[in-house]
Amino acid sequence: MIVLAVASQKGGVGKTTLALNLAFAFANRGRRTLLVDTDPQGGIGHSLVGRPKDASGLAEVLDGRARLEDVILTTRLDTLRILTVGHPPWSQIASWGTKMAEEDGLPRLLRDAARSADIVIVDTPSGFMGPTYGVLSAATHVITPVQTEPLSIRTVPQLLEVIASLRQAGKSVSLTAVVLSMAQLREELSLSVAQEAWGLFPGDLVLEAHVPRDPLFLTASAKGVPLGLLRKRPPAAAAAFDNIVTELEPRLGLIEEATDDDAVALVD
Ligand SMILES: Nc1ncnc2c1ncn2[C@@H]1O[C@H](COP(=O)(O)OP(=O)(O)OP(=O)(O)O)[C@@H](O)[C@H]1O
Ligand SMILES: [Mg+2]
Numbered sequence: 001m002i003v004l005a006v007a008s009q010k011g012g013v014g015k016t017t018l019a020l021n022l023a024f025a026f027a028n029r030g031r032r033t034l035l036v037d038t039d040p041q042g043g044i045g046h047s048l049v050g051r052p053k054d055a056s057g058l059a060e061v062l063d064g065r066a067r068l069e070d071v072i073l074t075t076r077l078d079t080l081r082i083l084t085v086g087h088p089p090w091s092q093i094a095s096w097g098t099k100m101a102e103e104d105g106l107p108r109l110l111r112d113a114a115r116s117a118d119i120v121i122v123d124t125p126s127g128f129m130g131p132t133y134g135v136l137s138a139a140t141h142v143i144t145p146v147q148t149e150p151l152s153i154r155t156v157p158q159l160l161e162v163i164a165s166l167r168q169a170g171k172s173v174s175l176t177a178v179v180l181s182m183a184q185l186r187e188e189l190s191l192s193v194a195q196e197a198w199g200l201f202p203g204d205l206v207l208e209a210h211v212p213r214d215p216l217f218l219t220a221s222a223k224g225v226p227l228g229l230l231r232k233r234p235p236a237a238a239a240a241f242d243n244i245v246t247e248l249e250p251r252l253g254l255i256e257e258a259t260d261d262d263a264v265a266l267v268d
Contacts, residue, residue: 001114002252004121004176005139009155011126014145014181016043017217018241019123022143024226025241026119027080031254034072034081034117038106038135039125040088040097057086059096062105068113076229083113097130106131107138119252128162137166141176141252145211146197148183148190153197176251179244180210209243 006019016039023035037044038058055073060066066086073082088096100106114120122139124132136142144159146152156178166173178201184190197206214237220230227238250257 001111001140002119002254003110003114003135003139004119004141004143004248004252005124005132005135005173006122006143006145007124007128007132007136007159008126008144008146009128009158010147010152013126013147013152014211015126016123017221018143018145018179018181018211019121020044021211021226021228021238021241022244023080023082023121024077024228025245026121027075027077028228028242029245030079031118032079032116034083034113034120036083036110036113036120036122037085038100038131039085039123040090040093040131041125042085044082044084044123055084055086057084058106058109059086059088061086061109062100063089068109081117094130100131101129101134101137103137106134110135110138118254128159133162136162136173137169137171139173142173143177143179143248144175145179145181148180148185148193148210148213150189150193153193153200156201175205177244177248178206180206182213183210184213185210207244207247209240209247211240211244212237 006015008015019035023033027033035044036058056066056071061068061071071083071086073084075082110120110122122135124135128136142163144156146156160175163173163175178197180194180197183194185194194210216227216230216235216237220227223230228234249255
């Protein structure tokens with residue numbers, strides 16, 4: 001079972017963008033992928049073109065008004081399915097968030113859903129309360145986007161603390177990767193933040209692949225599509241997610257870690 005949570009303490013850092021594009025990239029590789037939106041704001045659902053506005057989703061499944069298999073959306077890729085957040089009860093949003101964190105709420109639903117997928121990717125609201133806490137307690141892996149600007153890297157230790165406390169409580173979640181988002185590595189400031197991140201964290205926690213800053217992300221999100229579907233020939237930035245998948249696959253146990261870096265002979 002692989003449940004990959006996309007989480008960060010800070011808002012607006014590119015979680016939803018990462019979750020949607022990563023799900024598309026995994027599915028494009030033939031992995032049976034389920035993308036789940038747990039953000040009451042409904043970042044993923046808002047943007048999906050052609051989806052009826054009153055469609056049910058996670059909220060309705062959790063309060064027993066709908067069945068999971070009836071509300072999961074299929075997509076143009078056989079391998080990609082999406083569970084939108086549905087309609088959370090805004091008048092009781094605080095207690096709804098708390099309920100989402102309870103063991104028989106969101107965590108159980110995610111574990112059930114993971115049985116029929118190679119990977120479940122979960123978009124979360126910023127911060128670590130309510131729904132995010134529920135997601136982290138069911139997740140096996142976490143990826144956190146860090147906006148490539150000064151000070152943003154400093155919020156990662158807070159995520160590490162939450163993960164450590166969950167592990168102490170017997171959960172098996174771990175921080176799998178930090179990914180730099182909205183990066184402009186040709187600019188000195190952005191590059192110095194990236195260098196700080198690469199130096200600050202142990203081993204290869206910070207991925208080599210990063211999400212570049214590109215206005216096309218705004219166009220893609222306005223049109224409700226992953227960058228790879230923005231036009232027939234995908235923009236260059238879409239390749240970032242394929243590179244991220246390449247780095248993630250061995251960490252998630254989907255393929256074996258390469259044991260050496262020797263070149264493979266072209267001709268025997
Ligand atoms: N690499 C990028 N280049 C340019 N714009 C981006 C990039 N990534 C995200 N954006 C834009 O930045 C805004 C915030 O991104 P996104 O919604 O993915 O962040 P988030 O972390 O999910 O936010 P929230 O905490 O509100 O859920 C969106 O308008 C999105 O289109
Ligand atoms: Mg979001």
